[in-house]
Amino acid sequence: xxxxxxxxxxxxxxxxxxxxxxxxxxxxxxxxxxxxxxxxxxxxxxxxxxxxxxxxxxxxxxxxxxxxxxxxxxxxxxxxxxxxxxxxxxxxxxxxxxxxxxxxxxxxxxxxxxxxxxxxxxxxxxxxxxxxxxxxxxxxxxxxxxxxxxxxxxxxxxxxxxxxxxxxxxxxxxxxxxxxxxxxxxxxxxxxxxxxxxxxxxxxxxxxxxxxxxxxxxxxxxxxxxxxxxxxxxxxxxxxxxxxxxxxxxxxxxxxxxxxxxxxxxxxxxxxxxxxxxxxxxxxxxxxxxxxxxxxxxxxxxxxxxxxxxxxxxxxxxxxxxxxxxxxxxxxxxxxxxxxxxxxxxxxxxxxx
Amino acid sequence: xxxxxxxxxxxxxxxxxxxxxxxxxxxxxxxxxxxxxxxxxxxxxxxxxxxxxxxxxxxxxxxxxxxxxxxxxxxxxxxxxxxxxxxxxxxxxxxxxxxxxxxxxxxxxxxxxxxxxxxxxxxxxxxxxxxxxxxxxxxxxxxxxxxxxxxxxxxxxxxxxxxxxxxxxxxxxxxxxxxxxxxxxxxxxxxxxxxxxxxxxxxxxxxxxxxxxxxxxxxxxxxxxxxxxxxxxxxxxxxxxxxxxxxxxxxxxxxxxxxxxxxxxxxxxxxxxxxxxxxxxxxxxxxxxxxxxxxxxxxxxxxxxxxxxxxxxxxxxxxxxxxxxxxxxxxxxxxxx
Numbered sequence: 001x002x003x004x005x006x007x008x009x010x011x012x013x014x015x016x017x018x019x020x021x022x023x024x025x026x027x028x029x030x031x032x033x034x035x036x037x038x039x040x041x042x043x044x045x046x047x048x049x050x051x052x053x054x055x056x057x058x059x060x061x062x063x064x065x066x067x068x069x070x071x072x073x074x075x076x077x078x079x080x081x082x083x084x085x086x087x088x089x090x091x092x093x094x095x096x097x098x099x100x101x102x103x104x105x106x107x108x109x110x111x112x113x114x115x116x117x118x119x120x121x122x123x124x125x126x127x128x129x130x131x132x133x134x135x136x137x138x139x140x141x142x143x144x145x146x147x148x149x150x151x152x153x154x155x156x157x158x159x160x161x162x163x164x165x166x167x168x169x170x171x172x173x174x175x176x177x178x179x180x181x182x183x184x185x186x187x188x189x190x191x192x193x194x195x196x197x198x199x200x201x202x203x204x205x206x207x208x209x210x211x212x213x214x215x216x217x218x219x220x221x222x223x224x225x226x227x228x229x230x231x232x233x234x235x236x237x238x239x240x241x242x243x244x245x246x247x248x249x250x251x252x253x254x255x256x257x258x259x260x261x262x263x264x265x266x267x268x269x270x271x272x273x274x275x276x277x278x279x280x281x282x283x284x285x286x287x288x289x290x291x292x293x294x295x296x297x298x299x300x301x302x303x304x305x306x307x308x309x310x311x312x313x314x315x316x317x318x319x320x321x322x323x324x325x326x327x328x329x330x331x332x333x334x335x336x337x338x339x340x341x342x343x344x345x346x347x348x349x350x351x352x353x
Numbered sequence: 354x355x356x357x358x359x360x361x362x363x364x365x366x367x368x369x370x371x372x373x374x375x376x377x378x379x380x381x382x383x384x385x386x387x388x389x390x391x392x393x394x395x396x397x398x399x400x401x402x403x404x405x406x407x408x409x410x411x412x413x414x415x416x417x418x419x420x421x422x423x424x425x426x427x428x429x430x431x432x433x434x435x436x437x438x439x440x441x442x443x444x445x446x447x448x449x450x451x452x453x454x455x456x457x458x459x460x461x462x463x464x465x466x467x468x469x470x471x472x473x474x475x476x477x478x479x480x481x482x483x484x485x486x487x488x489x490x491x492x493x494x495x496x497x498x499x500x501x502x503x504x505x506x507x508x509x510x511x512x513x514x515x516x517x518x519x520x521x522x523x524x525x526x527x528x529x530x531x532x533x534x535x536x537x538x539x540x541x542x543x544x545x546x547x548x549x550x551x552x553x554x555x556x557x558x559x560x561x562x563x564x565x566x567x568x569x570x571x572x573x574x575x576x577x578x579x580x581x582x583x584x585x586x587x588x589x590x591x592x593x594x595x596x597x598x599x600x601x602x603x604x605x606x607x608x609x610x611x612x613x614x615x616x617x618x619x620x621x622x623x624x625x626x627x628x629x630x631x632x633x634x635x636x637x638x639x640x641x642x643x644x645x646x647x648x649x650x651x652x653x654x655x656x657x658x659x660x661x662x663x664x665x666x667x668x669x670x671x672x673x674x675x676x677x678x679x680x681x682x683x684x685x686x687x688x689x690x
Contacts, residue, residue: 012367019375060398096460097469104450108443120613121439122481128443130480134397134472142465275460 061133062170065140066091066151066251069158070176071213072194073186075233077280078288079176080153082244084272085262088253090147093275094154095139102160105132129167144273149253159212161219165227172251175220178233179320179327180209180312185296192279202304203311210312217314226250232318234329240288263287294326392464394507395471397479405479405488407471411506412437412489412589415496416514417550418532419524421571423618424626425514426491428582430610431600434591436485439613441477444492448501471505482611487589497550499557503565510589513558516571517658517665518547518650523634530617540642541649548650555652572667575674578626598673601625627678632664 068080068091080091105128108114118128140152157164161173184205186192191199198204220228229250236243244259258265265271266285274281283292304311308322321327394408414426414437426437451470461469478490495502499511522543525532536542558566567588574581582597596603601624603609612619621630642649646660659665670678 008363012371015371016374019371094460097454097466100450100454101447104446114442117613117615118442120615121441122611123441123443123477124481127477127480130397130399131443131473131476134476135469138395138469138472139461139465142468143461 061168063137063168064149064170064172064252065168066149066172066174067157067161067164068151068153068174068176069155069161070216071178071180071183071209072155073183073190073192073280074155074176074178075231075236076153076155076176077278077284078233079174079231079236080151081262081266081272081274081284082240082259082288083151083247085258085265086248086253086256087258087270088148088256089151090144090149090270091151091153092144092273094278095143095152096154098136098139098152098154099156099159101132101135102157102163106160106163133167145270149251158216158219161216161223161228165223169224171227173220173223173228174247175216175228175230176233177213177217177230177318179296179329180206180213180315181300181308181320181326182233182292182294182296184209185299186292189295189299190279202300206304206308206312210314213314213318217318234293237288237290237293238330261287293329297326300325392468395468395475397472397475399476399479403479403484405475407475407506408508409506410487410590411478411509412487412512413495413499413502413509414489414491414512414514415493415499416516416554417518417521417547418493419521419528419530419618420493420514420516421569421574422491422493422514423616423622424571425512425569425574425585426489427600427604427610427612427622428578428597428626429489429585431596431603432586432591432594433596433608434486434594435489435589436482436487436608437489437491438482438611440492440616441481441490442492443477444474444490445494447473448495448498451501452498467505474505483608485608487591494550496554496557499554499561499566503561509565511558511561511566512585513554513566513568514571515551515555515568515656517634517667518544518551518653519638519646519658519664520571520630520632520634522547523637524630527633527637528617540639541645544642544646544650548652551652551656572631575626575628575631576668576670578674579671599625624681625677626674627681628670628674629678629681631667635664638663 066083066089068076068083070076083089084091108118108128109125118124136152140150143152158173158175161175164171165173184202187194187197187205188199188202193199197208217230220230229247231243231247240260245255248255248259262272262284263286266274272284274284305325309316312322315322394406396404396406398404412429412435414422414429416422429435430437447470451466454466478488496511496513499513503509503511522540524530525535526537526540526543529537531537535546555568558568567585569581569585578598583593586593586597600610600622604612604623610622612622638646643663647654650660653660
C-alpha cells in the first residue's frame with residue numbers, strides 16, 4: 001500500500017519535472033495581446049466588400065482615413081469613442097507614435113540644409129512621404145479590429161494637419177475645439193503633463209494653448225474644401241444628436257444610433273476599446289454628459305482673468321467670450337471666419353476723419 | 354486490479370493539478386515573442402508597380418564613420434546586382450526613435466510597431482535609388498541596431514567595416530566631420546567613443562552570427578582588394594565581377610555608383626582604391642594620448658591593432674593598389690587627409 005503511494009508520488013514528481021524542463025527549454029510563445037491582430041488592408045477591404053481578389057491589395061494614398069485631434073483635454077477621446085460606437089468605424093486608443101513620427105518628419109523639412117542633403121541622397125519629399133504613409137498605414141491598420149472606415153486619434157497629430165491632408169488626399173479631419181479655460185483647468189487639476197507646459201501656471205498654459213490651437217485651426221481652415229470639420233466640445237455634449245448627425249454627414253457615413261450610447265459598447269467587439277493608461281478613460285466610460293463644462297469657473301487666478309483676451313486671443317476668435325465666466329455655452333457665439341476677423345480689427349482702429 | 358472511485362478521483366486531481374501548474378508556468382516563465390515571420394512579410398509599393406517585401410535579400414553596410422564604409426558601398430555599387438546608394442540619413446534616425454519608444458509603454462504593440470518601422474525603412478531604402486536584385490543600405494550607425502534589423506529583415510546580411518581607431522579619429526578631426534557625441538576638439542574623447550561604438554557594433558555583429566554578419570578591415574580592403582572582395586561577394590552569395598575593383602569607372606553611370614555632393618567621403622571615393630589614408634594619422638596623436646592609448650581605446654588591442662606601434666604593420670599592398678597610389682601621386686593630386 002505504502003509502496004504504491006510512494007511510486008505514484010514519484011511518478012507525479014517525475015512528470016512535473018519533465019514538463020518543467022520541456023517548457024523551460026522549448027519556450028512558450030507569448031499569448032497574443034488583445035489587439036495585436038494583424039489585419040492587412042486586404043483583410044479589411046475584403047471583409048467589407050465581400051469579394052475575393054486575385055491580386056493582392058497594397059496600402060495606398062487614397063485610403064479614406066479619419067483623423068481626430070485637437071488640443072488635449074478638448075473632448076478628443078469622447079469624440080473617438082462615439083465614432084468607435086459606429087458599426088463602420090474603428091479608431092482605437094492613442095498610438096502615441098504617430099505624432100512623434102510626424103514631428104520628426106516636420107523637423108527634416110524645416111532645415112533648408114538638411115533638405116539639400118536629403119535630396120542629394122535621393123531621399124526626396126516623395127520618398128519621405130511614401131515612407132511616412134507606409135508607417136502610418138501599418139500602425140493604423142494593425143492597431144485594432146478591421147473596419148470599413150479606419151480612424152486615428154492622437155491629439156497632436158493635427159499639428160501636421162496640412163501635411164496629412166497632402167499625403168492622404170481622401171482623408172477627413174475632425175478638429176476638437178473647446179473653451180481654453182476648461183481645457184487648461186482640466187490639464188492642471190488632473191495633472192496631465194504635456195511637454196513644454198508649466199502646470200503651475202494658468203497664464204503659461206493658456207498662452208500656449210492659444211498658440212497651439214491657432215496653429216491647428218488655421219491648418220483646418222486651409223485644408224482642402226470639405227476635408228476638415230471643427231467640432232466644439234460644448235456643442236457635442238449639449239446637443240450630441242445634432243452634432244453627430246452633422247459629423248456623420250461630413251464623413252459620408254450613414255446614421256447609426258449607437259453613436260449616442262457609446263458607453264454600451266465599451267470593451268465589446270466592434271465597439272469601443274479603451275486604454276488603461278489614457279487619462280480620459282475614467283470619464284469616457286460614462287454616457288455623454290455636461291459635467292465638465294464649467295468646472296473651471298472660479299479656479300483661474302484673477303490676474304489671469306483680467307488679461308484673458310491678451311493671454312489667449314484664440315478664445316475670442318473661436319467665439320468664447322474671454323470676459324464671461326462662464327459664457328453661455330448653450331447659445332454659442334459663432335466662430336469668427338478669418339475674413340470677418342481682420343475686418344473687425346480694422347473697424348476697431350479709429351480713422352482720423 | 355480493480356480501479357476504485359477513489360483512485361480515479363486522485364488521478365483526476367493529479368491531472369488537474371498538473372494542468373494548473375503548466376498554465377501557471379506559462380505566465381511565470383519568460384515567453385518567446387512571436388517572430389515577425391509569424392505574420393506575412395511587410396510589403397510596400399515603391400513606385401510604378403515596383404513592390405518590395407521585407408523578406409528580400411538585403412545588405413546593411415556600416416561601422417564607425419571614417420572606417421571605409423563609403424568605399425565598401427561604392428565598390429558594391431559597381432557590381433551590377435547591387436545597389437546601395439548614398440547615406441539616407443533618416444534610417445538611423447527612425448531606428449533611434451524606435452529605440453526610445455521601446456522603453457515606454459506605447460499605445461501600439463511591438464509587432465505593429467516593428468511592421469511600421471519595416472515599412473518605413475523599405476520605402477526609404479528601396480525608394481531612394483534604382484531597383485536591383487540585392488538592395489543595400491549604407492548608414493554607418495545602423496550597425497548598432499544590427500540585431501533589430503536582422504529581426505525585421507529575415508534575409509538581410511551585414512558588413513561591419515572596422516579600421517584602426519587612430520586613423521578613423523584622425524580623419525574625423527582633421528576633416529572636421531561632425532559626428533553626434535564625438536568631441537572633435539579631443540583625440541582622447543574621440544578615441545574612447547570610437548572604442549565604445551566599435552565594441553557595441555561588434556557585439557551586435559557577433560549576436561547576429563557569422564552567417565549573416567561579416568566584419569571587414571579597411572586596411573585589408575585597400576591592401577588586398579581582390580581577395581577581400583572575393584570574400585565579401587562569396588559571403589553575400591554574389592558572383593564575381595571585375596567592376597568592383599574599378600568602382601571609379603562606374604561613378605554617375607546607370608546601375609553604377611551614385612555619389613552625393615554633400616557627403617564627406619565623396620572626393621576620396623571618386624578615386625581608385627589607394628593607400629593614401631592608411632597611415633596619415635601617424636605623428637598627429639597628442640603624446641599624452643599615445644601614452645595612454647591602450648587604456649583609452651581598448652578595442653585597438655582587441656582588434657589586433659598594436660596600440661603602441663605608430664603605425665602597426667598593416668601588411669603589404671597588392672601591386673594594383675600600389676600602382677593606383679603611385680599614379681595618383683604622379684598626377685599631382687592636392688594634399689588630401
